[in-house]
Amino acid sequence: MSDFPANIDYVAEPTPRWEPLHKWANRPYTVLGLSFTPLDTPGQLREQGIASWYGRKFHGQKTSTGEIYDMFQMTAAHPTLPLPSYARVTNVKNGRSVIVRVNDRGPFHKGRVMDLSFLAACRLGYATNGSAEVKVESLLPSDAPSTIVAAAQQPIVATPPANNNKPLVVPMANQTGGIYVQLGAFSSQQNADNFKAHLARELAQDANKLTVHNANNKLYRVRLGPYASRDAALDAMGRVTGEKNLKAVISQ
Incomplete structure (x- = not known):
């Protein structure tokens, strides 16, 4: 990766400050068969797991809060932390620690707890490795506010979603022009667009087949396709369930 900003070494970690929660980005949502209910109080969650990072491919795109993602700032994405909020992230292997501002949703890859910006991953010493336990x-x-302080007195230790072991039902339907694999449905176009952008980095080989389809003006469906045959769709589904460690079943 090249063309680093000249002042990258001087980018400061953010100082946690109270910010009103985003109106839309903190609503419950479902992705890849898993349901998430974002927390409404910062300062509660403690968890440990694998963190990845996202870089130039998403540089300049909108985050779930509508802000523009900058890979050279100290930010992160998390499935359930309040947006926006702040978190301290520590690399278990080397003990390095940074503070990031959480302004995006993700990752949706099984077993990963957070996506950090490229700069934050560099500061933690794992950008060249791709991921690290944090x-x-x-x-x-x-x-x-005092009400938030009182609520934060109840710490939360993260556990896998209750339906983590349930299969994702991925409906496949014969549409004009081919077969589609539906991966999510949202009432908000912004949430659908955000999910599509996040999913693109999990499904890089099929990213160009990701679309948002709105048939009834109520639900925005994130789909893979079209595929010319069921076999082609099955091949793509194999990559989803295998290489990307995502659960799926096919129904037609």
Whole structure:
């Protein structure tokens, strides 16, 4: 990766401060058969798992809060932390720790707890490796309202979603021009667009087949396709369930 900003070494970590939660980005949602209910209080969550990072492919695109992703800032994506909020992330292997501002949803890859910006991954020492085991600690800003401070007194230790072992039902339907694999349905076009962007990095080989389809003006469906045959769709589904460690079954 080249063309680093001249002042990249001087980019400061963000200072946690109270920010009103985003109106849309904190609603419950379903992705790849898993349901997520975002937390409404920062400073509660403590978890440990694998963190990845996202870089130039998503540089300049909108995050779930509508902000523009900058791979050279100290930010991160998380499935359930309040947006926006702040977290301390520590690399378990080398002990390095950074503070990031969480302003995006993801990752949706099984077993990963957070996506960090390229710069944050560099600071933690794992950008060249792609991923690392980290500890994530949601931070409570010192200027948070008293009601939020009281609610944050109940810490949460993250556990896998209750339906983590249930198969994802991925309907396949014969549409004009081929077969599609539906991966998610949203009432908000912005949420669908955000999911499509995040899913693109999990399904790089099929990213050019990801679309958002709105048939009834109510649901925005994120789909893979079209595929010319069922065999071609099955081949793509094999990559989803195998290489990307995502669960899926096919129904027609």
